[in-house]
Amino acid sequence: MTSDTGRTETTGIQITKSSDNQITMNQLITLGEFIIDRQAHFPYSTGELSSLLNSIRLAAKVVNHEVNKAGLVDIIGAAENENIQGEQQQKLDVFANKVFIQALINREIVCGIASEEEDSYINVVGKDKGNNNKYIVLMDPLDGSSNIDVNVSVGTIFSIYRRISPVGKPVTEDDFLQPGVNQIAAGYVIYGTSTMLVYTTGHGVNGFTLNPALGVFYLSHPDMFFPDKGKIYSINEGNYRHFPKGIKKYIKYCQEEEGDRPYTSRYIGSLVSDFHRNMIKGGVYLYPNSSRYPNGKLRLLYECNPIAFLAEQAGGKASNGKQRIMELKPEELHQRVPFYVGNKCMVEKIEKYIKKYDRERT
Numbered sequence: 001m002t003s004d005t006g007r008t009e010t011t012g013i014q015i016t017k018s019s020d021n022q023i024t025m026n027q028l029i030t031l032g033e034f035i036i037d038r039q040a041h042f043p044y045s046t047g048e049l050s051s052l053l054n055s056i057r058l059a060a061k062v063v064n065h066e067v068n069k070a071g072l073v074d075i076i077g078a079a080e081n082e083n084i085q086g087e088q089q090q091k092l093d094v095f096a097n098k099v100f101i102q103a104l105i106n107r108e109i110v111c112g113i114a115s116e117e118e119d120s121y122i123n124v125v126g127k128d129k130g131n132n133n134k135y136i137v138l139m140d141p142l143d144g145s146s147n148i149d150v151n152v153s154v155g156t157i158f159s160i161y162r163r164i165s166p167v168g169k170p171v172t173e174d175d176f177l178q179p180g181v182n183q184i185a186a187g188y189v190i191y192g193t194s195t196m197l198v199y200t201t202g203h204g205v206n207g208f209t210l211n212p213a214l215g216v217f218y219l220s221h222p223d224m225f226f227p228d229k230g231k232i233y234s235i236n237e238g239n240y241r242h243f244p245k246g247i248k249k250y251i252k253y254c255q256e257e258e259g260d261r262p263y264t265s266r267y268i269g270s271l272v273s274d275f276h277r278n279m280i281k282g283g284v285y286l287y288p289n290s291s292r293y294p295n296g297k298l299r300l301l302y303e304c305n306p307i308a309f310l311a312e313q314a315g316g317k318a319s320n321g322k323q324r325i326m327e328l329k330p331e332e333l334h335q336r337v338p339f340y341v342g343n344k345c346m347v348e349k350i351e352k353y354i355k356k357y358d359r360e361r362t
């Protein structure tokens with residue numbers, strides 16, 4: 001069937017008609033084909049990274065199926081327990097965590113896994129009790145899950161490193177406490193009006209949209225890049241009174257009538273959704289430190305570092321207000337940091353305000 005736009009809904013072949021009625025056929029690329037095609041970027045790759053990304057692709061489809069029908073079955077709502085963050089675990093949180101862990105273990109391609117929903121990291125032992133795999137994965141299996149009950153989009157965030165401890169031995173905490181600059185790949189799945197998988201391996205950012213009828217992700221957003229300027233700021237202004245003075249001053253700057261301002265305030269309360277919109281439309285996401293979260297709320301290892309990798313690959317910037325996020329040396333698995341990510345010029349403006357007003361306080 002060919003719709004008006006010329007895109008066939010079954011084979012993924014896109015047929016477009018030019019003004020002089022020339023027909024051009026562009027084969028829509030599936031995520032699987034793209035991963036194989038880009039494997040060439042890793043000359044020494046044994047295909048393990050491709051297999052790892054494919055296991056994430058599979059898990060994303062399984063979680064998407066549940067997220068999309070959460071309103072119909074008793075999987076919405078809070079699970080009985082809390083995670084290490086002291087946050088009420090939503091049933092879908094627990095489900096998504098299990099699905100991603102199982103998908104990664106089944107493929108026997110990782111040696112370790114860390115998750116927001118797990119108190120400590122998981123040492124993955126292969127069938128032969130050894131484990132010669134070299135990759136570890138850190139993830140937030142379902143970020144923004146408090147939004148599930150109100151049908152607001154949520155996401156999965158993942159970050160991939162090579163282990164630094166000896167192959168064949170159990171993984172160590174140091175394998176997980178690597179700075180973000182060591183990431184091999186990072187990405188997110190956004191379960192929104194459509195489900196997308198967006199990832200980078202250090203060669204740009206590419207977005208794939210799921211065709212739910214076929215269960216296939218197609219390349220829909222090649223080479224994603226921040227617009228030159230951004231006019232959106234995303235922050236929970238309900239915490240205004242707790243913010244550092246520099247952030248209060250930046251918020252007022254965004255609201256002033258001057259030049260291309262006032263900016264637009266957009267805050268979904270789901271990092272993946274706010275970041276995804278800002279990367280496409282231009283904007284900045286802020287989660288400052290505050291009296292409630294003295295070190296910020298977002299977790300360095302499996303929220304800030306992967307999003308920072310994507311942001312930098314898309315021409316943006318990610319900072320804790322003073323330093324590049326990806327150069328921070330992690331101290332512990334669930335470490336929180338202040339987080340500012342988006343258009344480079346917007347993040348740099350925030351850093352200037354923080355520097356100016358921090359100095360005034362001292």
Ligand code: P6P
Nearest residue numbers: 143144145236269270271272298
């Ligand atoms: P607040 C979700 O819990 C999350 O980690 C991010 O996805 C989101 O941006 C932020 O916290 C929302 O936090 O305090 O504004 O509700």
